[in-house]
Amino acid sequence: MSVELNHTIVWATDREASAEFLAGILGLPVGPVDGPFRPLPVANGVTLDFATAEGKVHGQHYAFLVGDREFDAALSRLRVAGVAFWADPFHRMPGEINHEAGGRGVYFADPDGHNMELLTRA
Template sequence: MTVRFNHTIVAAKDKVRSASFLAELLGLPEPQPLGHFLVVKLSDGASLDYIESSNDFPGQHYAFLVSEDVFDSLISKIRARGIQHWADPRGQHPGEINTHDGGRGVYFQDPSGHYLEALTVPYGGW
């Protein structure tokens, strides 16, 4: 039997704003409604299902393994829009990217305060 990740629910202050932010920055299809969720489909078929919440919630961490061309596009959009970003999860290297394991990585926040990461090589290399 195989095991594959299918979806997770992401709490958002404004599900349209947060889902659209992620989809646009990563070059993914427009988020689609499904019941009271707004669904961002990833290339591998998994999805992030955004739900609006008025409750306080802690920022979660979502990491995405992306191709070099997606990373190039992402970092260009981040810089062009003045989105704060870091080379590290603690925010000690603002405005930079990292080159861990021979790849590139960046951390940034979405409009709901979730911590997003994009990397081109998994930690530990291939």
């Protein structure tokens, strides 16, 4: 069997709010609560399992490869929700997108400061 990423835990101060936030931007449904986790499955079989942290949440980076149509829809949702976004991972280019690898990309923070990235070309 090959090696595949199955799931990862996303620590949050409020697992429900964080899972719903990202699901709303990505246009995906959140799964039902499974023990201490609120899962958000993505198309390639990986699940982001949101869990409530007992202490400070340290920001991580999560990147999502999306199609052009999904990128446009997510960018529109960011704008409508008034969520700040940047063209770069260091948040120095506000309100812009990048064109890395001949595609488009954008970064935004979730409620706990995780640096989320959407890109159309890897």
